[in-house]
Amino acid sequence: MSTTSNSPIASPVNVAVGILMKPNGDVLLGQRPAGKPMAGYWEFPGGKVEPGESFFDALKRELLEELGVEIASAEPWCGIEHQYAHAHVRLHIYICREWRGEPQSLEGQAFAWQGSVGVEPLLPAAIPMIEWLDELRSEIGLAA
Numbered sequence: 789m790s791t792t793s794n795s796p797i798a799s800p801v802n803v804a805v806g807i808l809m810k811p812n813g814d815v816l817l818g819q820r821p822a823g824k825p826m827a828g829y830w831e832f833p834g835g836k837v838e839p840g841e842s843f844f845d846a847l848k849r850e851l852l853e854e855l856g857v858e859i860a861s862a863e864p865w866c867g868i869e870h871q872y873a874h875a876h877v878r879l880h881i882y883i884c885r886e887w888r889g890e891p892q893s894l895e896g897q898a899f900a901w902q903g904s905v906g907v908e909p910l911l912p913a914a915i916p917m918i919e920w921l922d923e924l925r926s927e928i929g930l931a932a
């Protein structure tokens with residue numbers, strides 16, 4: 789059976805996502821710039837994995853392109869699959885605590901460090917991560 793890229797049963801697109809976390813538990817979110825699907829929604833930094841690329845290499849490339857930071861290490865945290873009208877995505881989410889450089893807005897996006905995340909609207913697939921992040925902060929002894 790043939791499918792098109794818009795079919796609900798098409799293979800998901802792999803996306804590498806990085807949650808930059810400071811020692812105090814604050815995490816970095818960016819706002820999708822004009823011209824991208826769902827512009828104006830807040831998300832964690834990242835983007836599509838290219839053919840032949842590992843998830844971790846995609847993560848390093850995307851964070852360098854978007855924010856100008858070099859990821860020194862990151863731990864795989866969780867995966868989320870979501871079907872949008874424009875795409876079926878599989879997010880491979882990493883927590884990054886070590887990076888070099890200060891994040892810069894290299895794609896014209898707004899960004900914000902957040903403790904308990906308050907920016908809106910969030911991409912739907914990022915919403916469950918907020919509750920899990922609050923749990924993670926409590927587990928490691930940081931206020932949610």
Ligand SMILES: Nc1nc2c([nH]c(=O)n2[C@@H]2O[C@H](COP(=O)(O)OP(=O)(O)OP(=O)(O)O)[C@@H](O)[C@H]2O)c(=O)[nH]1
Pocket residue numbers: 803804805824826830831832833834835836837870872875877879911912913914
């Ligand atoms: N980076 C990121 N993408 C997310 C999150 N949640 C989520 O559903 N996505 C989805 O994952 C996909 C990421 O694709 P993208 O368009 O940002 O990727 P990209 O930077 O490679 O874009 P490009 O194709 O314009 O070069 C989008 O469909 C986006 O809606 C999130 O928290 N962070």
